[in-house]
Amino acid sequence: MERFRWLYIIGLILVLGTEGAGAPVRVVLPESVSVRGDEIFLGQVARIDGTSDLDDFSLGRSPGPGSSLNLPGSRIRIRILQQFPDAECEIPGIVRVERQGQHISEERVRVLVHEALQKENRDVSVRIRDLRLVGQNVFALGRLTLGRLETTGTGSRVRGQFPVYVDGNSAGNLRFVAQIDRMGTVLVATRNLEKDGMIRPEDLRQERRDITGLRGDVLSHPDQALGMALRLRVGEGDVLRSDRLIRPPLVRRGDPVRMVVESDNLRVHTSGQALRDGGLGDRIPVENLRTGKVVQGEVMAAGRVRLAF
Numbered sequence: 001m002e003r004f005r006w007l008y009i010i011g012l013i014l015v016l017g018t019e020g021a022g023a024p025v026r027v028v029l030p031e032s033v034s035v036r037g038d039e040i041f042l043g044q045v046a047r048i049d050g051t052s053d054l055d056d057f058s059l060g061r062s063p064g065p066g067s068s069l070n071l072p073g074s075r076i077r078i079r080i081l082q083q084f085p086d087a088e089c090e091i092p093g094i095v096r097v098e099r100q101g102q103h104i105s106e107e108r109v110r111v112l113v114h115e116a117l118q119k120e121n122r123d124v125s126v127r128i129r130d131l132r133l134v135g136q137n138v139f140a141l142g143r144l145t146l147g148r149l150e151t152t153g154t155g156s157r158v159r160g161q162f163p164v165y166v167d168g169n170s171a172g173n174l175r176f177v178a179q180i181d182r183m184g185t186v187l188v189a190t191r192n193l194e195k196d197g198m199i200r201p202e203d204l205r206q207e208r209r210d211i212t213g214l215r216g217d218v219l220s221h222p223d224q225a226l227g228m229a230l231r232l233r234v235g236e237g238d239v240l241r242s243d244r245l246i247r248p249p250l251v252r253r254g255d256p257v258r259m260v261v262e263s264d265n266l267r268v269h270t271s272g273q274a275l276r277d278g279g280l281g282d283r284i285p286v287e288n289l290r291t292g293k294v295v296q297g298e299v300m301a302a303g304r305v306r307l308a309f
Contacts, residue, residue, distance in 0.1 A: 025050035025087040027080055029073070032096045035062050036141055040071075040097055042080075050087075054080065065101025066138030070094050101138040106131060109176055113160065116149040117180065123220070124184035124211060129156075131178040142167040146174065156180055156212045184211040186239045187219040193234040198248055199225050209239070217242040247279030250302045257305045259286060259297060272297075272305065 026049040033045035040062050042048065043055030059076060063069040073091040080087055110131045117126045147163030158180055161173040188207045193199070204222050211218060219225055219240045229248040234240065251257055251274045259272040271289045278284035278299040286297045286305050297305035 023050050025054075025084045026090075027054065027087060028090045029076065029092070029095055031092045031094070032098065034098050034100055036100050038062050038140075042076075045095075045097070051084070054083070057083075059097075063097065063099045064136075064138075065099050065140045066103065068096055068098040070096055100141055102141055102144060104137045104139070104144075104174060106133055106137075109133060109137075109162075109174065112146065112162065113149065113176065113178060117151075121182060124182045127181040127183065129179040129181060131176055134175040134177055136172055137174060139164055139171050140166045144171075180212065181210050182212045183208060185220045186211060186214070187222065187225055189234045189236055189238050189240065191236050193230055195230050195233050197230050199228050199230065199245075201226060204240070214239060215241060247282070249277040249279050251278045251284065251299050251305065253277050255303065257286060257297075257303050259288065259295075259305055259307055260300070261307045274305070278305075 027042070027046050028048075029042075029046040035044060038061060040059040041055065042057040042059060043052075045059075046054075048054050057080070059071060071094070073093045073095055076095065077089045077091050080089055110128055113131065114126060114128055117128075143166065145165045145168075147165065149160055149162055151158050151160040153159050156179050158178050159176075160178070161175040164171045164174050185206050186209050187204050190203055190205050193203055201222065204225060206220070206222070219242060224242070225240055225245060227248070228245040230244060231246045232244050234244060253274055253276050255274045257272050257274050259270045261268040261270075272286045273289060275285040275287060275294065280299055280301075282299050283296050284299060284305070285294050286307075287294050295307055297307045300306045
């Protein structure tokens with residue numbers, strides 16, 4: 001009796017084991033699936049019964065973040081049957097695969113661009129009139145950071161980009177085009193100022209203007225212009241630039257000058273004649289009237305030139 005009982009148990013184990021080993025493989029894939037990473041794995045998008053060997057079965061590269069692609073269901077079925085010939089497959093004719101991503105809005109880019117440009121232009125107020133993203137603005141999921149703003153272009157039209165990193169890895173560039181204004185303080189002529197005229201306080205006023213289209217040598221403070229002479233005529237309301245100003249000559253060519261030689265314990269004066277116009281600090285040639293020798297001297301005041309000792 002005991003013998004028959006053991007034979008029954010062994011037979012039952014063999015039957016159950018055979019049924020478990022012969023369990024069919026079944027793969028069910030919906031018409032539309034969503035993925036996160038760079039590769040499409042069957043185990044992430046399908047229901048798989050009967051085996052785990054298909055979990056890491058790759059269906060190919062994922063589309064770009066925020067994009068989609070269509071995979072032929074027949075091709076997926078053939079590849080599964082090559083590995084499991086008896087597998088049951090419920091796979092539609094076309095499988096649409098969508099890649100998840102994180103979106104960067106134009107409004108966020110506008111804020112980032114304004115902050116970066118304002119930091120680069122501390123003395124002016126930057127205003128963005130229009131901004132448009134160009135190309136990709138959806139990136140892979142993960143910790144997203146932006147690199148330093150890079151810009152090109154002159155005047156009010158600016159092209160730029162931020163390098164994008166996801167989890168520390170390069171993920172492309174966030175590109176844009178923008179129209180911007182830069183408001184700053186400039187010096188303006190209160191009246192018509194003639195060439196060679198000396199600039200006085202009443203000739204100037206400060207105004208707040210859009211300086212986007214102006215050259216970089218515009219003046220902003222009266223101290224930069226007072227006491228200077230004009231190289232060119234400046235009209236009323238015109239912005240003053242440094243290239244239109246010159247230091248007024250304290251010595252003119254042909255003027256008699258006092259030539260001074262100085263040291264700690266010695267001061268010598270002699271008469272000379274300027275051979276070229278010169279402003280304060282300019283080095284000009286001077287002829288010594290006693291010896292006829294021409295030397296170089298530094299203009300130190302009206303009618304006075306200092307010679308090197």
